[in-house]
Amino acid sequence: MSRKPETTPPAVTDPAECWRAIVERDPQADGTFVYSVRTTGIYCRPSCASRRPRRENVRFHSSCREAELAGFRPCKRCRPHERASRSPQAAAIIRACRLIEQSRDPLPTATLAKSVGMSAAHFHRTFRTHMNITPKQYSQAQRNQRVRTQLAARRSVTDAMLDAGYESPNRCYATAAATLGMTPGRFRAGGAGAVIRFAVGTCSLGSILVAATDVGICTIALGDEPELLVRELQDRFPRAEFAGGDRAFEALVAQVVGLVEHPQANHELPLDIRGTAFQQRVWQELRRIPLGQTTTYRELARRIGAPTAIRAVAGANAANPLAVAIPCHRVVRTDGSLAGYRWGVARKAQLLERERRKAQS
Numbered sequence: 001m002s003r004k005p006e007t008t009p010p011a012v013t014d015p016a017e018c019w020r021a022i023v024e025r026d027p028q029a030d031g032t033f034v035y036s037v038r039t040t041g042i043y044c045r046p047s048c049a050s051r052r053p054r055r056e057n058v059r060f061h062s063s064c065r066e067a068e069l070a071g072f073r074p075c076k077r078c079r080p081h082e083r084a085s086r087s088p089q090a091a092a093i094i095r096a097c098r099l100i101e102q103s104r105d106p107l108p109t110a111t112l113a114k115s116v117g118m119s120a121a122h123f124h125r126t127f128r129t130h131m132n133i134t135p136k137q138y139s140q141a142q143r144n145q146r147v148r149t150q151l152a153a154r155r156s157v158t159d160a161m162l163d164a165g166y167e168s169p170n171r172c173y174a175t176a177a178a179t180l181g182m183t184p185g186r187f188r189a190g191g192a193g194a195v196i197r198f199a200v201g202t203c204s205l206g207s208i209l210v211a212a213t214d215v216g217i218c219t220i221a222l223g224d225e226p227e228l229l230v231r232e233l234q235d236r237f238p239r240a241e242f243a244g245g246d247r248a249f250e251a252l253v254a255q256v257v258g259l260v261e262h263p264q265a266n267h268e269l270p271l272d273i274r275g276t277a278f279q280q281r282v283w284q285e286l287r288r289i290p291l292g293q294t295t296t297y298r299e300l301a302r303r304i305g306a307p308t309a310i311r312a313v314a315g316a317n318a319a320n321p322l323a324v325a326i327p328c329h330r331v332v333r334t335d336g337s338l339a340g341y342r343w344g345v346a347r348k349a350q351l352l353e354r355e356r357r358k359a360q361s
């Protein structure tokens with residue numbers, strides 16, 4: 001295997017910028033630094049499509065050698081120790097990403113394909129293979145990020161939306177709940193005033209936490225320690241105001257507990273589903289798995305049109321914040337064994353057994 005030459009790499013001077021590059025999987029940051037994850041013992045490129053680690057477990061390194069001297073091994077997925085230029089297709093996709101990022105207005109797929117010397121159909125397939133999302137979804141993500149940046153700088157809401165490439169404020173407001181998690185005005189104010197109601201109770205699987213915004217349920221978590229569930233919720237929404245529930249919310253919590261105890265083929269729980277475009281594709285497909293049935297990570301990747309993105313699908317599955325409502329427990333290994341489950345393999349086994357009995361009754 002060829003390694004990157006150990007010339008003088010850029011110094012890691014801005015952790016916040018490095019973390020931004022990891023969150024956005026920015027291919028332009030590849031080669032400027034690598035990051036390691038304390039809990040896994042591996043290091044990756046900034047653009048690695050693996051599941052995003054927790055910030056407190058991440059360290060930044062100016063070179064692969066520095067990461068390896070610190071005791072970390074290279075990721076087998078993004079192969080940070082190999083030359084990025086080994087794949088002409090990957091280089092072409094990086095060029096296309098840069099064009100998307102530099103353009104204020106959305107660029108047609110045909111225009112992007114022509115700029116890198118590919119047919120439109122081949123470019124679309126290649127882009128999705130390398131990035132796990134389509135060019136249109138990548139463009140939308142970049143536009144959303146520009147809105148966040150402009151609003152964080154306290155620009156007026158209208159100016160921020162227009163500068164980000166939206167033709168009208170109405171279009172941005174229509175997608176704000178999914179992309180910002182709140183209205184643009186509230187996001188501009190740093191999330192001040194966003195209220196999340198939550199409650200912690202018990203069910204046959206242990207402790208259960210249910211939290212909801214004005215849009216719908218944003219978290220359903222299972223565990224053994226109620227205090228840990230609450231702390232994880234607060235870490236996920238650090239700027240929100242937390243409050244107890246009223247009678248309407250208590251009724252909603254009862255519905256969630258009922259879904260755990262008595263599985264249903266369909267439910268009408270209002271959900272506030274937040275995630276990347278790729279995660280939402282995976283979560284949408286999870287909700288199509290029939291009660292009492294399971295699928296594999298490989299099959300799930302095939303169903304969403306990304307057959308090579310098996311590990312990315314597994315990462316999206318693990319990032320699901322809505323236990324039971326988005327049934328990630330219905331995904332198993334190819335041999336039928338139960339893979340890891342965010343809330344414990346024993347709980348996964350109990351949920352599947354209940355659903356089998358319900359489907360057979």
